Amino acid sequence: MLTIPSQKARSFLRWLIPLVLIPLTVILGAVVFDEKRHLWISFAVALLAVILFLTGFERRAVGSRRMVLVSVMIAFCVIGRLIPFFKPVAALTVLTAVYLGGETGFMVGALSALLSNFYFGQGPWTAFQMLAWGLIGLLAGILSKPLQSRRLALLFYGVGSGVFYSLVMDVWTVISYHGHFHAGLYLGAVVTALPYTVLYALSNFIFLWFLGRPFGEKFGRIKRKYGI
Template sequence: MRYKTREIAVLSLLTALCVVGRLLTNWLPNMQPITAILLLISFYMGWRQAMVVSTLSILITNFYLGMGIWTFAQILSFILVIIFSSLLDHYLPWLTKRLVFQVILCVAVSMLYGFLVTLMLAPFWGVTKFWPYYLAGVSFDVMHSISTVGFFLVLKQPLSKIFGQYLRVETTKVKQIDSK
Protein backbone atom coordinates (compact mmCIF):
# COMPACT_ATOMS: atom_id res chain seq x y z
CA MET A 1 0.00 0.00 0.00
CA ARG A 2 1.31 3.43 -0.96
CA TYR A 3 0.92 6.35 1.38
CA LYS A 4 0.33 9.89 0.16
CA THR A 5 2.47 12.73 1.42
CA ARG A 6 -0.44 14.22 3.37
CA GLU A 7 -1.15 10.89 5.07
CA ILE A 8 2.52 10.43 5.96
CA ALA A 9 2.53 13.90 7.52
CA VAL A 10 -0.60 13.17 9.57
CA LEU A 11 0.76 9.77 10.70
CA SER A 12 4.06 11.42 11.65
CA LEU A 13 2.28 14.01 13.78
CA LEU A 14 0.15 11.34 15.45
CA THR A 15 3.29 9.29 16.14
CA ALA A 16 4.93 12.37 17.64
CA LEU A 17 1.84 12.93 19.80
CA CYS A 18 2.05 9.33 21.08
CA VAL A 19 5.80 9.58 21.72
CA VAL A 20 5.61 12.89 23.56
CA GLY A 21 2.56 11.74 25.51
CA ARG A 22 4.26 8.53 26.60
CA LEU A 23 7.50 10.25 27.54
CA LEU A 24 5.70 12.98 29.50
CA THR A 25 3.66 10.46 31.48
CA ASN A 26 6.49 7.94 31.88
CA TRP A 27 6.88 8.69 35.59
CA LEU A 28 3.29 7.54 36.21
CA PRO A 29 3.03 3.72 36.19
CA ASN A 30 1.01 2.42 33.23
CA MET A 31 -0.52 5.81 32.47
CA GLN A 32 -0.01 6.73 28.85
CA PRO A 33 -2.14 8.18 26.03
CA ILE A 34 -1.03 5.74 23.33
CA THR A 35 -3.89 3.26 23.66
CA ALA A 36 -6.54 6.00 23.51
CA ILE A 37 -4.89 7.65 20.50
CA LEU A 38 -4.58 4.32 18.70
CA LEU A 39 -8.27 3.58 19.27
CA LEU A 40 -9.19 6.95 17.79
CA ILE A 41 -6.88 6.40 14.81
CA SER A 42 -8.35 2.96 14.14
CA PHE A 43 -11.90 4.36 14.29
CA TYR A 44 -11.29 7.39 12.08
CA MET A 45 -8.41 6.45 9.76
CA GLY A 46 -8.27 2.66 9.79
CA TRP A 47 -6.34 -0.23 11.24
CA ARG A 48 -3.34 0.05 8.91
CA GLN A 49 -2.64 3.60 9.96
CA ALA A 50 -3.09 2.69 13.63
CA MET A 51 -0.58 -0.15 13.24
CA VAL A 52 1.98 2.18 11.67
CA VAL A 53 1.60 4.72 14.48
CA SER A 54 1.70 2.04 17.19
CA THR A 55 4.82 0.36 15.84
CA LEU A 56 6.71 3.62 15.36
CA SER A 57 5.59 4.99 18.73
CA ILE A 58 6.76 1.92 20.65
CA LEU A 59 10.07 1.74 18.79
CA ILE A 60 10.85 5.43 19.28
CA THR A 61 9.83 5.59 22.94
CA ASN A 62 11.68 2.38 23.75
CA PHE A 63 14.87 3.95 22.37
CA TYR A 64 14.50 6.41 25.25
CA LEU A 65 12.96 4.15 27.89
CA GLY A 66 14.82 0.93 27.19
CA MET A 67 14.72 -1.61 24.39
CA GLY A 68 14.31 -5.29 25.12
CA ILE A 69 12.24 -8.37 24.42
CA TRP A 70 9.23 -6.48 25.81
CA THR A 71 9.36 -4.17 22.77
CA PHE A 72 8.21 -7.01 20.51
CA ALA A 73 5.50 -7.98 22.99
CA GLN A 74 4.27 -4.38 23.16
CA ILE A 75 4.17 -3.99 19.38
CA LEU A 76 2.44 -7.33 18.82
CA SER A 77 -0.05 -6.67 21.63
CA PHE A 78 -0.96 -3.26 20.20
CA ILE A 79 -1.39 -4.81 16.75
CA LEU A 80 -3.76 -7.44 18.18
CA VAL A 81 -5.67 -4.77 20.13
CA ILE A 82 -6.00 -2.67 16.96
CA ILE A 83 -7.26 -5.67 15.00
CA PHE A 84 -9.77 -6.44 17.77
CA SER A 85 -11.10 -2.87 17.93
CA SER A 86 -11.21 -2.58 14.13
CA LEU A 87 -13.16 -5.82 13.83
CA LEU A 88 -15.63 -4.54 16.42
CA ASP A 89 -15.92 -1.26 14.51
CA HIS A 90 -16.48 -3.14 11.25
CA TYR A 91 -18.95 -5.79 12.41
CA LEU A 92 -20.66 -3.91 15.25
CA PRO A 93 -20.41 -0.24 14.18
CA TRP A 94 -23.09 0.86 16.64
CA LEU A 95 -20.80 -0.35 19.43
CA THR A 96 -18.06 2.14 18.59
CA LYS A 97 -20.34 5.14 17.92
CA ARG A 98 -21.75 5.73 21.41
CA LEU A 99 -19.58 7.19 24.15
CA VAL A 100 -20.65 4.66 26.79
CA PHE A 101 -19.56 1.75 24.60
CA GLN A 102 -16.36 3.57 23.62
CA VAL A 103 -15.45 3.90 27.30
CA ILE A 104 -16.17 0.21 27.85
CA LEU A 105 -14.04 -0.58 24.80
CA CYS A 106 -11.20 1.54 26.26
CA VAL A 107 -11.28 -0.56 29.42
CA ALA A 108 -11.53 -3.82 27.48
CA VAL A 109 -8.64 -3.14 25.10
CA SER A 110 -6.42 -1.83 27.91
CA MET A 111 -7.00 -4.99 29.91
CA LEU A 112 -6.50 -7.10 26.78
CA TYR A 113 -3.22 -5.29 26.06
CA GLY A 114 -1.94 -6.01 29.58
CA PHE A 115 -3.01 -9.64 29.36
CA LEU A 116 -1.31 -10.13 25.99
CA VAL A 117 1.96 -8.51 27.06
CA THR A 118 2.01 -10.66 30.21
CA LEU A 119 1.16 -13.79 28.23
CA MET A 120 3.99 -13.16 25.75
CA LEU A 121 6.62 -12.23 28.32
CA ALA A 122 5.87 -14.85 31.00
CA PRO A 123 7.85 -17.63 29.26
CA PHE A 124 10.90 -15.35 28.92
CA TRP A 125 10.92 -14.64 32.66
CA GLY A 126 10.62 -18.34 33.49
CA VAL A 127 7.12 -18.08 34.91
CA THR A 128 5.64 -21.53 35.43
CA LYS A 129 2.27 -20.51 36.91
CA PHE A 130 0.78 -17.92 34.62
CA TRP A 131 -2.45 -17.01 36.43
CA PRO A 132 -0.92 -16.00 39.78
CA TYR A 133 1.70 -14.03 37.85
CA TYR A 134 -0.96 -12.27 35.77
CA LEU A 135 -3.24 -11.56 38.73
CA ALA A 136 -0.33 -10.01 40.64
CA GLY A 137 -0.09 -7.37 37.89
CA VAL A 138 -3.79 -6.72 37.28
CA SER A 139 -3.66 -3.52 39.33
CA PHE A 140 -1.29 -2.06 36.71
CA ASP A 141 -3.70 -3.07 33.94
CA VAL A 142 -6.53 -1.37 35.85
CA MET A 143 -4.44 1.82 36.10
CA HIS A 144 -3.77 1.55 32.36
CA SER A 145 -7.53 1.20 31.75
CA ILE A 146 -8.36 4.22 33.88
CA SER A 147 -5.75 6.35 32.14
CA THR A 148 -6.91 5.17 28.72
CA VAL A 149 -10.48 6.22 29.52
CA GLY A 150 -9.26 9.58 30.81
CA PHE A 151 -7.05 10.26 27.81
CA PHE A 152 -9.80 9.07 25.45
CA LEU A 153 -12.32 11.49 26.96
CA VAL A 154 -9.84 14.37 26.85
CA LEU A 155 -8.46 13.69 23.35
CA LYS A 156 -11.63 12.51 21.56
CA GLN A 157 -13.00 15.95 20.75
CA PRO A 158 -9.83 17.66 19.48
CA LEU A 159 -8.60 14.61 17.56
CA SER A 160 -12.01 13.92 16.02
CA LYS A 161 -11.98 17.50 14.65
CA ILE A 162 -8.53 16.93 13.17
CA PHE A 163 -9.57 13.57 11.70
CA GLY A 164 -12.77 15.11 10.35
CA GLN A 165 -10.81 17.87 8.63
CA TYR A 166 -8.30 15.36 7.24
CA LEU A 167 -11.05 13.05 5.96
CA ARG A 168 -13.02 15.97 4.45
CA VAL A 169 -9.99 17.08 2.45
CA GLU A 170 -9.33 13.51 1.29
CA THR A 171 -13.01 12.98 0.36
CA THR A 172 -13.10 16.27 -1.54
CA LYS A 173 -10.03 15.24 -3.53
CA VAL A 174 -11.62 11.87 -4.33
CA LYS A 175 -14.85 13.59 -5.49
CA GLN A 176 -12.85 16.00 -7.67
CA ILE A 177 -10.94 13.13 -9.24
CA ASP A 178 -14.14 11.16 -9.83
CA SER A 179 -15.82 14.12 -11.57
CA LYS A 180 -12.95 14.59 -14.08
Protein backbone atom coordinates in the same frame (compact mmCIF):
# COMPACT_ATOMS: atom_id res chain seq x y z
CA MET B 1 12.50 -3.58 -0.23
CA LEU B 2 11.05 -6.02 -2.73
CA THR B 3 7.95 -4.93 -4.53
CA ILE B 4 5.53 -7.56 -5.78
CA PRO B 5 3.74 -6.18 -8.84
CA SER B 6 0.95 -8.75 -9.07
CA GLN B 7 -2.11 -7.96 -6.95
CA LYS B 8 -2.90 -11.67 -6.64
CA ALA B 9 0.52 -12.56 -5.27
CA ARG B 10 0.25 -9.81 -2.70
CA SER B 11 -3.13 -10.90 -1.39
CA PHE B 12 -1.86 -14.49 -1.45
CA LEU B 13 1.03 -13.48 0.83
CA ARG B 14 -1.31 -11.63 3.14
CA TRP B 15 -3.17 -14.87 3.73
CA LEU B 16 -0.10 -17.11 3.68
CA ILE B 17 1.68 -15.54 6.64
CA PRO B 18 -1.16 -15.63 9.21
CA LEU B 19 -2.73 -18.88 8.04
CA VAL B 20 0.33 -21.00 7.17
CA LEU B 21 3.61 -19.48 8.33
CA ILE B 22 2.57 -18.54 11.87
CA PRO B 23 0.84 -21.89 12.65
CA LEU B 24 3.83 -23.67 11.06
CA THR B 25 6.22 -21.79 13.33
CA VAL B 26 4.17 -22.77 16.37
CA ILE B 27 3.89 -26.44 15.36
CA LEU B 28 7.52 -26.76 14.27
CA GLY B 29 8.56 -25.04 17.46
CA ALA B 30 6.55 -27.47 19.53
CA VAL B 31 7.92 -30.52 17.67
CA VAL B 32 11.55 -29.57 17.10
CA PHE B 33 12.20 -27.73 20.34
CA ASP B 34 10.16 -30.20 22.37
CA GLU B 35 7.99 -27.39 23.81
CA LYS B 36 10.95 -26.19 25.80
CA ARG B 37 11.61 -22.90 24.09
CA HIS B 38 8.36 -21.07 23.70
CA LEU B 39 10.26 -17.83 24.11
CA TRP B 40 11.74 -18.14 20.66
CA ILE B 41 8.56 -19.33 19.05
CA SER B 42 6.43 -16.56 20.48
CA PHE B 43 9.14 -14.05 19.67
CA ALA B 44 9.17 -15.29 16.06
CA VAL B 45 5.37 -15.20 15.87
CA ALA B 46 5.22 -11.67 17.24
CA LEU B 47 7.86 -10.55 14.77
CA LEU B 48 6.18 -12.31 11.83
CA ALA B 49 2.86 -10.69 12.60
CA VAL B 50 4.44 -7.26 12.81
CA ILE B 51 6.46 -7.80 9.62
CA LEU B 52 3.30 -8.88 7.81
CA PHE B 53 1.74 -5.49 8.32
CA LEU B 54 4.90 -3.53 7.79
CA THR B 55 5.52 -5.22 4.43
CA GLY B 56 1.93 -4.52 3.46
CA PHE B 57 2.58 -0.91 4.33
CA GLU B 58 5.78 -0.88 2.29
CA ARG B 59 4.33 -2.56 -0.77
CA ARG B 60 1.10 -0.73 -1.12
CA ALA B 61 1.31 2.76 -2.48
CA VAL B 62 0.17 4.39 0.74
CA GLY B 63 -0.37 8.06 0.13
CA SER B 64 2.39 10.21 1.54
CA ARG B 65 -0.26 12.23 3.43
CA ARG B 66 -1.34 9.18 5.36
CA MET B 67 2.30 8.29 5.97
CA VAL B 68 3.06 11.70 7.47
CA LEU B 69 -0.09 11.51 9.61
CA VAL B 70 1.21 8.20 10.98
CA SER B 71 4.47 9.90 12.00
CA VAL B 72 2.54 12.75 13.60
CA MET B 73 0.44 10.34 15.69
CA ILE B 74 3.53 8.32 16.62
CA ALA B 75 5.19 11.49 17.88
CA PHE B 76 2.12 12.28 20.03
CA CYS B 77 2.21 8.75 21.47
CA VAL B 78 5.92 9.05 22.32
CA ILE B 79 5.42 12.43 24.00
CA GLY B 80 2.39 11.00 25.79
CA ARG B 81 4.42 8.12 27.13
CA LEU B 82 6.62 10.63 28.96
CA ILE B 83 3.62 11.53 31.18
CA PRO B 84 4.08 9.77 34.53
CA PHE B 85 1.69 6.87 35.28
CA PHE B 86 -1.11 7.75 32.82
CA LYS B 87 -0.06 6.76 29.31
CA PRO B 88 -2.28 7.81 26.42
CA VAL B 89 -0.56 5.55 23.85
CA ALA B 90 -3.37 3.00 23.55
CA ALA B 91 -6.06 5.70 23.57
CA LEU B 92 -4.35 7.65 20.78
CA THR B 93 -3.85 4.44 18.79
CA VAL B 94 -7.55 3.61 19.14
CA LEU B 95 -8.61 7.09 18.07
CA THR B 96 -6.32 7.02 15.03
CA ALA B 97 -7.63 3.60 14.05
CA VAL B 98 -11.26 4.62 14.46
CA TYR B 99 -10.93 7.68 12.23
CA LEU B 100 -8.18 6.67 9.78
CA GLY B 101 -8.64 2.89 9.48
CA GLY B 102 -7.30 -0.26 11.06
CA GLU B 103 -4.06 -0.58 9.14
CA THR B 104 -3.03 2.96 10.03
CA GLY B 105 -3.97 2.15 13.63
CA PHE B 106 -1.77 -0.93 13.59
CA MET B 107 1.14 1.12 12.25
CA VAL B 108 0.71 3.82 14.88
CA GLY B 109 0.47 1.31 17.73
CA ALA B 110 3.36 -0.87 16.62
CA LEU B 111 5.71 1.93 15.63
CA SER B 112 4.95 3.97 18.77
CA ALA B 113 6.19 1.01 20.80
CA LEU B 114 9.33 0.81 18.68
CA LEU B 115 10.05 4.54 18.69
CA SER B 116 9.24 5.22 22.33
CA ASN B 117 11.60 2.40 23.29
CA PHE B 118 14.39 4.51 21.81
CA TYR B 119 13.81 6.53 25.00
CA PHE B 120 12.70 3.76 27.37
CA GLY B 121 15.09 0.98 26.33
CA GLN B 122 14.83 -1.65 23.61
CA GLY B 123 14.61 -5.34 24.39
CA PRO B 124 12.90 -8.58 23.43
CA TRP B 125 9.73 -7.10 24.94
CA THR B 126 9.60 -4.50 22.15
CA ALA B 127 8.16 -7.07 19.74
CA PHE B 128 5.37 -7.94 22.19
CA GLN B 129 4.51 -4.30 22.87
CA MET B 130 4.43 -3.69 19.12
CA LEU B 131 2.10 -6.64 18.63
CA ALA B 132 -0.20 -5.74 21.56
CA TRP B 133 -0.63 -2.06 20.68
CA GLY B 134 -0.79 -2.88 16.97
CA LEU B 135 -3.61 -5.39 17.49
CA ILE B 136 -5.50 -2.93 19.68
CA GLY B 137 -5.34 -0.47 16.79
CA LEU B 138 -6.25 -3.03 14.14
CA LEU B 139 -9.31 -4.25 16.03
CA ALA B 140 -10.45 -0.68 16.70
CA GLY B 141 -10.26 -0.06 12.94
CA ILE B 142 -12.44 -3.09 12.25
CA LEU B 143 -14.99 -1.93 14.85
CA SER B 144 -14.75 1.70 13.76
CA LYS B 145 -18.48 2.12 12.94
CA PRO B 146 -19.91 1.37 16.41
CA LEU B 147 -16.91 3.01 18.13
CA GLN B 148 -17.47 6.23 16.19
CA SER B 149 -21.18 6.47 16.83
CA ARG B 150 -21.40 5.27 20.43
CA ARG B 151 -19.29 6.89 23.09
CA LEU B 152 -19.99 4.14 25.62
CA ALA B 153 -18.66 1.52 23.20
CA LEU B 154 -15.47 3.55 22.75
CA LEU B 155 -14.91 3.84 26.52
CA PHE B 156 -15.65 0.15 26.97
CA TYR B 157 -13.19 -0.71 24.21
CA GLY B 158 -10.57 1.44 25.94
CA VAL B 159 -10.97 -0.41 29.23
CA GLY B 160 -10.88 -3.76 27.41
CA SER B 161 -7.74 -2.86 25.49
CA GLY B 162 -5.99 -1.86 28.72
CA VAL B 163 -6.72 -5.29 30.17
CA PHE B 164 -5.72 -6.95 26.87
CA TYR B 165 -2.38 -5.13 26.80
CA SER B 166 -1.61 -6.18 30.37
CA LEU B 167 -2.53 -9.83 29.67
CA VAL B 168 -0.29 -9.95 26.58
CA MET B 169 2.65 -8.48 28.45
CA ASP B 170 2.10 -11.01 31.27
CA VAL B 171 2.46 -13.81 28.71
CA TRP B 172 5.78 -12.27 27.76
CA THR B 173 6.84 -12.04 31.45
CA VAL B 174 6.13 -15.72 32.05
CA ILE B 175 7.67 -16.98 28.81
CA SER B 176 10.82 -14.91 29.15
CA TYR B 177 11.39 -16.23 32.65
CA HIS B 178 10.31 -19.82 32.39
CA GLY B 179 11.08 -20.65 28.75
CA HIS B 180 7.58 -21.96 28.17
CA PHE B 181 4.06 -21.16 29.21
CA HIS B 182 3.18 -22.13 32.78
CA ALA B 183 -0.39 -21.62 33.96
CA GLY B 184 0.48 -21.18 37.65
CA LEU B 185 3.17 -18.63 36.95
CA TYR B 186 0.85 -16.83 34.53
CA LEU B 187 -1.83 -16.55 37.20
CA GLY B 188 0.77 -15.18 39.59
CA ALA B 189 1.97 -12.67 37.02
CA VAL B 190 -1.59 -11.55 36.28
CA VAL B 191 -2.31 -11.05 39.97
CA THR B 192 0.92 -9.12 40.68
CA ALA B 193 0.33 -6.99 37.59
CA LEU B 194 -3.23 -6.14 38.70
CA PRO B 195 -2.42 -2.55 39.77
CA TYR B 196 -0.87 -1.94 36.35
CA THR B 197 -3.85 -3.50 34.61
CA VAL B 198 -6.18 -1.18 36.48
CA LEU B 199 -3.91 1.78 35.69
CA TYR B 200 -3.85 0.95 31.96
CA ALA B 201 -7.62 0.53 31.81
CA LEU B 202 -8.22 3.68 33.85
CA SER B 203 -5.87 5.84 31.79
CA ASN B 204 -7.43 4.58 28.54
CA PHE B 205 -10.85 5.44 29.96
CA ILE B 206 -9.79 8.92 31.03
CA PHE B 207 -8.01 9.79 27.81
CA LEU B 208 -10.80 8.46 25.60
CA TRP B 209 -13.30 10.37 27.72
CA PHE B 210 -11.50 13.68 27.26
CA LEU B 211 -9.94 13.24 23.82
CA GLY B 212 -12.56 11.15 22.01
CA ARG B 213 -14.84 13.88 20.78
CA PRO B 214 -12.25 16.63 20.09
CA PHE B 215 -10.10 14.19 18.12
CA GLY B 216 -13.10 13.12 16.08
CA GLU B 217 -13.84 16.74 15.23
CA LYS B 218 -10.23 17.47 14.32
CA PHE B 219 -9.84 14.39 12.13
CA GLY B 220 -13.18 15.15 10.50
CA ARG B 221 -12.07 18.71 9.79
CA ILE B 222 -8.77 17.56 8.29
CA LYS B 223 -10.59 15.01 6.13
CA ARG B 224 -13.05 17.63 4.86
CA LYS B 225 -10.46 20.32 4.34
CA TYR B 226 -7.87 18.25 2.49
CA GLY B 227 -10.02 15.42 1.14
CA ILE B 228 -8.13 12.40 2.47
